[in-house]
Amino acid sequence: MCGIAGFWSRSRAWGKEDLTAEAYKMGRQIKHRGPDSDGVWGDETSGLAFSHQRLAIMDLSPLGHQPMVSSCERFVICYNGEVYNAGDLRQQLPRERQNVRGHSDTEIILECFAEWSVEKTVPKMIGMFAFSLWDRKEKVLWLVRDRLGIKPLYWSLSSNNTFLFGSEITSLEVHRDFDEEVNFSSVSGFMRFNYVPGPDTIFENVYKLMPGCMLRIGQTDSDPEISAYWSVSGVYENGLANPFSGTDAGALIKLEELITDSVERRMISDVPLGAFLSGGVDSSCVSAVMQKLSGRSVKTFSIGFTEEGYNEAVFAKSVASHLGTDHTEFYVSEQDLLSVVPKIPSMFDEPFSDSSQIPTYIVSGLARSNVTVALSGDGGDELFAGYDRYGYAESIRGRINKVPYPLRKMISCAAQMLSEDRWDQISQGLPTSRLPKNFGHKVHKFSRLLTMGQDDLYCSLISHWETDGIIPHAGRKDTVDRAYGNVSDLIKDPTTRMQMIDLVNYLPGDILTKVDRVSMAVGLEARVPLLDHRIVEFAAALPANMKIRDGQSKWLLKQLLYKYVPRHMVDRPKMGFGVPIGRWIRGPLKEWAEDLLSPEMFTRHALLAPGPILKKWEEHKEGKANWEYLLWDVLMLHAWAEGRSK
The missing domain is CATH 3.60.20.10 (Aminohydrolase, N-terminal nucleophile (Ntn) domain)
Known part of the structure; x- marks a missing residue:
């Protein structure tokens, strides 16, 4: 690289x-x-x-x-x-x-x-x-x-x-x-x-x-x-016109051939190479095929956390043991993670706030101490419909569509006649055990969903801030509509459309940017065999029930993995590669956060209007709400601006 x-x-x-x-x-x-x-x-x-x-x-x-x-x-x-x-x-x-x-x-x-x-x-x-x-x-x-x-x-x-x-x-x-x-x-x-x-x-x-x-x-x-x-749209249009019409067994054989060839090509190197292994479906599949192709134990790497709810290292170790890889794991202390935070602005030349950037940087550094090239499992969720949010969006859409549109529009308008603060005041008289946190915010968000088309609904669900009121420079059209308009109208299936939106936007904008920047920051080449374009084209032609079947996502990819790894090792709820940002900015990172959220910082950079943001910061500090992802956006934006001003 x-x-x-x-x-x-x-x-x-x-x-x-x-x-x-x-x-x-x-x-x-x-x-x-x-x-x-x-x-x-x-x-x-x-x-x-x-x-x-x-x-x-x-x-x-x-x-x-x-x-x-x-x-x-x-x-x-x-x-x-x-x-x-x-x-x-x-x-x-x-x-x-x-x-x-x-x-x-x-x-x-x-x-x-x-x-x-x-x-x-x-x-x-x-x-x-x-x-x-x-x-x-x-x-x-x-x-x-x-x-x-x-x-x-x-x-x-x-x-x-x-x-x-x-x-x-x-x-x-x-x-x-x-x-x-x-x-x-x-x-x-x-x-x-x-x-x-x-x-x-x-x-x-x-x-x-x-x-x-x-x-x-x-x-x-x-x-x-x-x-x-x-183009992604061109590939999916071709998949619609020429769908895969074979059997489950035929699809499995074809997928294994494609992934095996893709992995084998990405194992060609004049320097040592290995693989990231989280113990999830995608990385386990890549590691399994690598080990099948290798004449010796493949080097695999994972990091673990002592924080409950964040640790996948035990699953990775189990898969590595079964496959016979040369596995290295490193349990990260809170201080190890916190020490990365000040380095982030220098790794990304634009503001970037996917908090998994922190553990991804650490596991890249772990791999780089042993190899120069590492294969990853990125892309499996987008290609084979693995994200939980696809099912969640479908569920919401199904419920909303049961209500006639005129009635939905009337309810939406009525809900937005009152401010979020006013809804919070009204909710104070309701039983707290039955009431969600951020009641006013959720009422407004749901009211907007009621009248949205399927693409807008999905984009709204994956949005952080609704930017009206926080961007001080009016008159500038949000470029989001243009960026999220690159999905073919010929594709009608809602889940397929969500996959395409992610392939066009989220994958290159977030996932691949993160992997590129943090791996390059430590001089490591990261290769992504599941994103071989031939696999993308094959996945685009698969029928929906080969991706999601009987409530199981990534169905076909999992059938391939089961040939190498017992089901019980990989069948579990999906975990993100996350860190407890919310707790950190209330605790060990509070002073750092307070500085970046100070009135002086808003004035110095003039990128955001402070009012709505500082309100959420107070609610977060007091434990009234968890605004960790929204606040991380602001913190990373101001940290980026500060880094450039020095």
Whole structure:
């Protein structure tokens, strides 16, 4: 794994030395992504430069050094990721192009671009990747990101016509032409979903290249041209038109073939590798297939907690023992966890507040002390309908739809005529044993659900803050509607639509961002075999009853796991990879939280209106309500802003 950065100054002349120095400065901002070596390449006649930070995984020799020039010298690449079928692609090339100097995938895909073109090569690639490619003949710059968004890639076209790009926004920020202005629509999106939904970022005029997309920009283009070579909606539309029509047994055989091939490809490495093992379905399945393919005990890693309700280490240890892996577990103290909190803002170049970032960072560090590559089970919940919230949303929808819409609308309007505070006052006369906490808040939230369509209802259920009243800059349209509108109208099944919403937004925006940033922070490459696009395409064609059957989620994936691990070891209620944030900010982190929630902090950064937030903070401190996730959003936003101001 690596970090890439660069720029194309299309209206300013640069000297060779200044050009490469500016690119080198950008690259050094992300040295943690590639601590093994670095390199720069520049073309002063075009005003373009690439910077690369290398984490050496394949071909550890200098022959794998980047930026790299193709043998015909037409293309220059700066590349982050792994293409797992590079060997297959090499065999498809003409014999004269197969004679590459080393054995890195970088050399091979460069020759593929030279032979077939960028547009024809990228759809052939299996893997995770984000790269920039300069076509010296056509004077065209390409940016390309993998299908699911496993690897990040940001870009910006500045006011003076400089095109900037990099693996993290921090690379762009140090360039002299970077335009820095906070995007308050993105603040709103962050407060709703605990990450900034793409393609926007926390800054105006800085964008994420979305998963499955390629960007092309030429010397005279006023704006880049962005096209999708693969999309979740397209995959599910194809699955609807060409559904899997085989038997349960046939589906199980096909799934095992796909996962086995995907895992085997991701076990190719010139450095030690292992796997994260939580003892849940997804990581256990990946670890089981790894062990089947390996000639020796696979290294697996898990962390445990003494806090009741958070510890999965005992389950991981049981699965590891059954599979025969070389298992390492580490029981984390509260102080270990708390010590990570101050480091978080420096790991994420945008505000990010999924609190599982803390244990994920610790287990990544544990793995990195033993291996350089670790396979994870991410993606199983999105592909095979594993999240509990799918069933919860379906249950709510079923109850709501029993009431005629006109009556629902009337009830909704009536409920919202009174403020949340007024509902809380009314509730004081009701029996407390029958009354939920945050009564007024729940009345208002339920009243909004009554009139929502199915997509809006699901997005509301997974939202944190309703941002009206907390974003002080009015007149900015919330970008959430645009971000959550990328789901095909042809797909009608509610659970499938929820899976698609998560694959398009939550998976790249939250899960994959978290895994990328914390693993890169410790110099670890994380690979995600369940997100091989061939498995995604297979899952999209499966009938609903192969995902959820008799109330059991991830039905087909579990049938595969049962071939390797006894049911009793993995059949249990789903646990999140969480930490007791609510208790911490009332206790050992209270002073830190008080500082970030002080009136001075709200005034200094002017990102949020303090009134509704401080009300929830008082309720949380007094134990009247548990607002841990909403408050963590505010704390991470202010911690990010503080980190940038220093």
